Amino acid sequence: MPSPADPPDTAVKPGFGMRLRRRLIMGGARGGRWRRYVLTMVIGLSVIWGMSIAYLVLAPxxxxxxxxFVLPGTGAGTSVNLESIGQAVSTSASAFSSPDFSPTQNYRRMLLSRRVLLETAQRLGIPESAFPQPRVDLADQAKLITVTVRGPTPAIAEERAQALHDTFLAVLDDLRRREIETRDVSYREMLTGYQARLDAARQRLVMHQAETGLVSLDQYGTIVASVERLREQQRDVTARLAQSRAGTERLVTLLGAGPETASAALMLRADPISQELLGLLARQEAELSTLTGTRGQANPRVADLSAERASTIRRLADRVQEITGQRPANVLRLRDLSLREERARLFERMVSAMADETALEGMQAEIARQIAAEQARSVSLAGQASRLDELRREMQVAEAVFSSALARIDTSKSDIFASYPMLQTLEAPSRPERPVSPLPILAVAGGMGATFFLFFALGLTWLRAALLHRILRSGSSSQPSPAPGDGTSSAPSISSVPQRRPA
Incomplete structure (x- = not known):
């Protein structure tokens, strides 16, 4: 017999909240669940593939x-040697040698810069906003720059690419030209200072040369070398003079006459009147000798011949004095010297040696004077030569610096790719054949991916009821039952409610 506290044996009708919870968790009736899932799938597939088709049809x-573009990676070098002046070197290292600088990244930023895009739009005659942002791709481990520009038609796309290509190269040329002009201005200013320094050094050198009369160090070297040459000549003249004096002394000893006597004898021999008087004197002496032997000293003819002989000797002495300027002590000795041919030749040699000796003595004296003068001059010019060498060295250094700077100006103009490496067009702008948007393969791939995720979501939703039912059952079985007679009644649990499992 049931107790009054027990509930009646009738099914309690669940409320709206319980029914909604059951529909959400268990999925509701079997037939209604299938219809909802099929309807959701049809709607989802319609939206997905409708959007894919709309993308292919409606997208412009x-x-x-x-x-x-391709960038050559080699550097350039220029060296100019100016003989006896200096050297100018202009070297450009490879643009890829620095790890902190990448010319490809630099050119990429320049391609995307506002200046390039604005000038490209102006070249095309369109507003800047109408020109699309180009795409610049850099190849890994390669010096290639790929630039892509979009357009609504193939012709417009090609025209935009060509305009961007030409504008970028024109901007590069302008930047290189401005760099060269800026460098040229700075070089010219630097060259002005070098020119002033060179002019000042040259002016000091010229003034020193004008004041001292010393034009070059070669001139000073010639002065010093001339002293040595004069000394060599002096030694040679001294030796020749000693030789001449020894010969003269030997001739004087052999002939028994001095140079004056020998000179008078030679002059007497060369004078016709003296020779005629000598001949007359010889005849008179011959006749006098004959008469003296036959007739004796007292013969009148002998006395007359003796008087004639004495007169001839006086005339000869006067003639010798007239010729030589001196009266010889013994005229007869001169006669003897002048008449003998061999002795006359010896006298000639002695006189010639004496003349050479006199000349050598004069040469020796002149050389000694020149040596003294050149030595004094070299000593006085020693300090001036040192100063001249210093001034010439300063001028050579200033001239070398000036010439090198001048050559560097010209060589720097030849290397226009120092800061902006050279670009070569590997592939010129061409007309595209196929559009890049819309892409059918992209639409199909997107639709298939969305379809896969839709089926995956529906599958998870379909399996959620069984999973949740198992979780709820395990949770209700672990709860403790209420003690009898505690005066409380428990609410019906989900597990006590009749449930229908989905098929």
């Missing part, structure tokens, strides 16, 4: 025109 067509 876009074409991509582009070009490819």
């Amino acid at each position: 067509r876009s074409y991509a025109g582009g070009f490819v």
